[in-house]
Structures are given as C-alpha cells and as structure tokens.
Amino acid sequence: MTNPNPMKMLLLALVLSVAGICTGSSAHAQTSLIQNAPGHRVLSLNGSWNYIIDPYENGFYDYRREAFDKSASGKGGYYDNQKPSNAQETELIEYDFDHSPALQIPGDWNSQDPKLLYYEGTVWFKKSFTLVPKAGKRYFLYFGAINYESHIYLNGKKLGMHKGGFTPIQYDITSQLSATGDNFVVVKADNTRHAEEVPTINTDWWNYGGITRDVFVAETPETFIVDFKVQLAKNDPTKLMGYVQLDGAGKASQTVTLNIAEAGIKQTLKTDADGHAAFSLPAKKLKLWSPLSPKLYAVSFSNGTETVQDRIGFRTIQTQGQDILLNGKSIFMRGISIHDENPLIPGRARSEGDLRMLLTWAKELGCNYVRLAHYPHNETMLKLADEMGLLVWAEVPVYWTIAWQNPATYQNAEIQLSDLISMGKNRASVVVWSVGNETPLSDPRLKFMTSLVKKARALDDTRLIAAALELHRTPDFVIHVDDQLGEFLDLTSFNEYVGWYWGGSPSEISKYKFDIKYNKPVVISEFGGDALAGYHGTAETRWSEEYQESLYVNQIKLLSTIQGLRGMTPWILADFRATRRQHPVYQNGFNRKGLISSTGVKKKAFYVLQEYYRQQAAKYDTGK
Structure with missing residues (x-):
C-alpha cells in the first residue's frame, strides 16, 4: 500500500470542512x-x-x-x-x-x-x-x-x-x-x-x-424515502423522468410506488443495492405548468412504511436562437430582483407571510418571473412561486471578488450550488440556475465559473444556466458584452447602470448602444437607480422619485433596441438594508433602488415598469 499524499489529505480535510x-x-x-x-x-x-x-x-x-x-x-x-x-x-x-x-x-x-x-x-x-x-x-x-x-x-x-x-x-x-x-x-x-x-x-x-x-x-x-425527482425529460413534454432514493439498512430490493392519481400515473419501482430506482414514463395526460396556468399535481411515493407527498408542476424550458421557449412557446420574462428580506421589519423574511407578501408585490407589478438574488432563498419561496405562477432565477452567492484559486472556496461554492439544485429540482417555477454575479475577468475566475456551469449541467440538464456577466464601455457610448463566460451559458445576462453609476442623467441614456457578442436570448439581470420615497424634484434631481421614474422610462427605451431582449429583472422590488449605503439623508443604511419603499409605498417608477409589463403581456401568451 502506498503512503497517502499529504497535500491530497489536506485538500480532503478542507473539502470535508466546507461540506459541513x-x-x-x-x-x-x-x-x-x-x-x-x-x-x-x-x-x-x-x-x-x-x-x-x-x-x-x-x-x-x-x-x-x-x-x-x-x-x-x-x-x-x-x-x-x-x-x-x-x-x-x-x-x-x-x-x-x-x-x-x-x-x-x-x-x-x-x-x-x-x-x-x-x-x-x-x-x-x-x-x-x-x-x-x-x-x-x-x-x-x-x-x-x-x-x-x-x-x-x-x-x-x-x-x-x-x-x-x-x-x-x-x-x-x-x-x-x-x-x-x-x-x-x-x-x-x-x-x-x-x-x-x-x-x-x-x-x-x-x-x-x-x-x-x-x-x-x-x-x-428506519428505512425511508430520502430523495426523489419527478420532472419532464429535457425538452420532451411526453416523457416523465426521475428517481427515488431510499436510506437505511433495508433500502435494497425494495418496492416503491409512484402515484400521480389525477394524471392516471401509477408505477411500481424496484430499488437497486444502493436503494436507488430510476424511471421513465409516458406523460401524455399531464397539463403543463405555466405562469398563466400554474397547475400542480399531488405526487406521492410509497414504500410500505411511509408515504411521501409533494405538489409538483411539469413544464419544459429551452432556448432556440434568441427565443426562450416555455412549453414550446416563446415568452418574455417580465421580472424583478428580490432579496430574502422583509423591508417592513426590516430583516430577513421569517415566515410564509413575509414571502407571500414579496411575491404578491411582484405579481401586482405584472411579473411572471423573479430573480432570487444573490444566494439561495427559502425553500418555501420556491413552493410559493410554483403556486402563484412565477418563473424563478435561483442563484448562489459567487459574488464579486471570490478567492478563485483556493480549492476549498471552489468546493464551498459547488456544495452550495448542489444543495440549491437539490432543494429546487422538483419546482416547476425554477427555470434558471445562476452560478454567480458580476465576477471580474481573469483566467482563474473563468476556470472556477465554467466548472460550476459543468457541475450544474451534470446535476440538472433540464433548466437554463446563467450568470450576471461582466461588460465594459468604450468612449463612443458602446456597451460591450463579450465576457468569455457567456460562451458556456444559455442566456446572455448582465447588469448595467446607465443613468445611475455611469452615463450621466436619465436623459443621456439614449446615447448608449449595445454590442452583444452572443446570439442568445438577452435577459437583463439588473438596472436601476435610487429614490427616497416621498422625495420629489425634477427628472434631473438625484434621489428623487422623478429621477428614478425618468431612468426607467429611458432604460426601457434603450433596452428595447436589443433585438434578442427576452426578459429583465430590474434592481430591485423593495428597498433593503445595505451597510455600504451610508448617505445620511437619502440612504441611511438602505439601498433605495426599490420600486417599493421600506414602508411599503410604491414609488413612481413602479407604475412605469407595470405599464411596460402590461404591454409585454399583451404580446406574449405563456398559457398556451
């Protein structure tokens, strides 16, 4: 027997530590x-x-x-x-x-x-x-x-x-x-x-x-159903695929029954020596889930000692050229970004009521889509999105300046991604796994991020993979989107803040144009600007509701010039606490880019986006 490699043993210890x-x-x-x-x-x-x-x-x-x-x-x-x-x-x-x-x-x-x-x-x-x-x-x-x-x-x-x-x-x-x-x-x-x-x-x-x-x-x-997956096969609404996994001493050669009574599906499965049983079944009678018709089925697994139940919807999601196809039909993803925070407390969302309030606000805005930024949100949030008919972008906190060359850091990120996918794999609402946000360009970063992309695809090939890409501007007012990571993703998504962090006032937004390298659907993951609710001025007065309103009007005009624009999640639904935001008058420890204030008041920009989404809803029909 060879002696163990000390470096390998050290790396294993690091990985085990990160894994919990x-x-x-x-x-x-x-x-x-x-x-x-x-x-x-x-x-x-x-x-x-x-x-x-x-x-x-x-x-x-x-x-x-x-x-x-x-x-x-x-x-x-x-x-x-x-x-x-x-x-x-x-x-x-x-x-x-x-x-x-x-x-x-x-x-x-x-x-x-x-x-x-x-x-x-x-x-x-x-x-x-x-x-x-x-x-x-x-x-x-x-x-x-x-x-x-x-x-x-x-x-x-x-x-x-x-x-x-x-x-x-x-x-x-x-x-x-x-x-x-x-x-x-x-x-x-x-x-x-x-x-x-x-x-x-x-x-x-x-x-x-x-x-x-x-x-x-x-x-x-003692022997129980620890894991299962029930979803449509990749891009195939006629086939139901998945597995069930038992845990315990008696897990081998056990009979497990899958039952979706409303759809007339009942199948007996036999576990292997590891307690695993995979299946592939016809799914012709299933009514597909969509934001306009968020159909959920009662799904159960029984192994003789217990019955585990869930409510699961079934849909397909894919891209074709610059289109995003939900159940084979082109859609426009009318979205908003959300933090896992109740601005009225303020603090982390603590209950289903908090989460339902946030998603109800999104629905009132006209959304069929939410970006749950910048980390895995509560499992209850995903179930509510299933129920309420909201598509979901789910993300891991690979954010800004990660230690790209540290093996333990990568293992940490991969484990968080794996846990996120495990938690959300049966949720029809989840259509995008995001591997990160605004990560600066470098070769180590590209290796780190593409490894996460490969891991996500290995765990779940039925959803889209994305990230908020880096971009750069040139003096001729061109926004270049050519981040090499984009080659490995299904969507071209990026954050741009013309009219707030760069580009002058909202009236100057029209000077800009986009140079996008990839022939893929474009989903703008962030844009926006701060406004203190109740503070008023002209469209040129920073921090005023009128400034934010004008920014949204002009951003929508700019983004509408993108031929492949298929969705957006402006930043952000509601004001949220942020230690970096220290202006004593306008911020006071809050990021004020919310369309809804920290007291629940809708700002003027809310209604600009609401009207734009009403127009987009009239053009697209996700229910057929």
Missing part, C-alpha cells in the same frame, strides 16, 4: 438532505431561543485558544449547557443560557436586538425540547439556514460544522436523543466575513446573522 463535516471524533457527517423535509412528521423548534453574545468566543476556546470540543474530554464549552450540581451553587460557571435573553427563531439577530444591529461574530443559541424517541424510527435535526459558519451540538455532543448562510443543514440525531425525552440543542452561529468564503468579504447586502429559517426535528421510519 467535522473531522473530529465526536462529530457526525451531515447526511444527504431529505427532499421536501417539511413534508414529513416534524417537531417544530421555532420560537424562543436563549442567546449569548460571545465576541471573544469564550464558549468555544480556552485561554490558550484551543477548541474545547477538540479536547480529550470534549467538555468546557457553552454547548455543555452547564448547571450547578449542588444547591449551594459553589461551582464556577460563567454563563447561564436559562437566564439569558431570548430571540425569536427563525430570525436574524440584527433586527431583534438594537445592540446587535452591526454585530459580526459569534452568538450562541440554546433550545430545550421534549422528544421521546420511538423504536423503529429515525430522527433528523434540520435547520433551513444559519449564517454563516455554524457548530451544532445536541445534548452536549457535537453533530458537526457547516459553512454557508443560505442552504439547509441536517443531522441524524437518532442515537443521541435522550431516552427520557429531555433534550437541548446548542448552536454557535458566526457571521464573520472572510476573503476565502462564499460570499466573500465584500457584498452589497446586510450580513444578517443567526438562525434565519425554520428549525425542526423530522421523524422517519
């Missing part, structure tokens, strides 16, 4: 994400969690900066949730979760505690819960998202570490639940920014910290 797997003896690997995890029987852990602010990380390291959870005993950290062992309380314990303040989970810490508004660092969270494990059942602790690096402990034992602020985290906790039913979970959440992470140090949105999405424990049989 701790290499310490007390940790367990994160198991494959359960498809439609909320659809199982769950015990919600949402609600009040005690928290401790820990900027020096006293609860994680001793005074020699050695991690307690890597010591011989594994004891000493806040995750032990210690209490005095005698009535006299003579022991020195310098923390107490039960007497610490509480935050509501899901929810970021910035918007719930004024002293944490700008805080970046470690906060510990603790939740006690009662769950008596049943024989023949398995239990999975599931977090929708924790920003950014999280260390998770159950009953004082480490489950693992995860990096990535917007993708789910899940651990099998069956063997670690207390037989008495008394349990507690402790989370170390750290939103500190680092140059080698994804996203990197420099972003243009608020770095909300904490446990920002739902937390629950899912109960399953």
